[in-house]
Amino acid sequence: MGSQISSSVLLFRRRQELHAGGPRAPSLQLLTSRFRIPTLFYLSLLALLVVAVLPWRPIPHPGLPRTLPEKFGFIPVVPGEFVPSSFTTDDRVVRVDYHSSPDTVTLVVSSRLVADIDVDVNQNGAVDQGIDVSFNVDSSRHVCKSYMRSMNGYTLCNIFDFAAAVRVGHDGDVNVLAWTIPLKELTSSRDSISFQIVTWDASNQRSTRYPGPTFRTVYRIALKDQIK
Numbered sequence: 001m002g003s004q005i006s007s008s009v010l011l012f013r014r015r016q017e018l019h020a021g022g023p024r025a026p027s028l029q030l031l032t033s034r035f036r037i038p039t040l041f042y043l044s045l046l047a048l049l050v051v052a053v054l055p056w057r058p059i060p061h062p063g064l065p066r067t068l069p070e071k072f073g074f075i076p077v078v079p080g081e082f083v084p085s086s087f088t089t090d091d092r093v094v095r096v097d098y099h100s101s102p103d104t105v106t107l108v109v110s111s112r113l114v115a116d117i118d119v120d121v122n123q124n125g126a127v128d129q130g131i132d133v134s135f136n137v138d139s140s141r142h143v144c145k146s147y148m149r150s151m152n153g154y155t156l157c158n159i160f161d162f163a164a165a166v167r168v169g170h171d172g173d174v175n176v177l178a179w180t181i182p183l184k185e186l187t188s189s190r191d192s193i194s195f196q197i198v199t200w201d202a203s204n205q206r207s208t209r210y211p212g213p214t215f216r217t218v219y220r221i222a223l224k225d226q227i228k
Helices: 002-019 028-053
Strands: 086-088 094-100 104-111 114-119 133-137 143-147 165-171 174-182 192-201 206-210 219-222
Touching: 094 192, 094 219, 104 114, 104 192, 114 174, 133 165, 133 174
Parallel strands: none
Antiparallel strands: 086 094, 094 104, 104 174, 114 133, 114 192, 133 143, 165 174, 192 206, 192 219
16 A cells, blocks of 8 residues: 555656656755855865966065165176176166086075076077976975976976976065076086076066066076086
């Protein structure tokens, strides 16, 4: 008797569903509760991945001067000629100190702004995709190395092997990035390095390329006296 009643109830419900055009769709509330957690999880994961490949950009400080403090000195250089072991940009926004060994170069870049390094690896005065590289610091303050696509375009961070390392420090309100980079990641000639510094000013959303807008004008480091 019980099984007959159950069969009748199921048959009655089935007829109602067919009369209504098919099985009833789950309610919006049910769908929302079912997919809320996975959706939020994947959105959060996507946000983390996006942030992980973006260059590090500090919070702007209104009214903060762009130029370095007097203690950093003013050591101008002539673009295109070999630079001394310490020099500053003409507007005293960036100071670079370097020394090299037979296998690596240490570049210490000091600036109140974010300062990235773009390298003309084959030193032909133009951007070559898959050859010329850029070094900056990502959102976690780790090395972000990418290939250059153009003077203003880059691939995602760390899509290929690299051995460059960076230490992020501060001298008051000045960011100090101490890069240690193998020569093979900087030059194909091994007797000199050609590079530019690219700053980012978060207060006005502007970037500036030193010493010039293209790789036709670069800073050059001579290595031949230090390579055995």
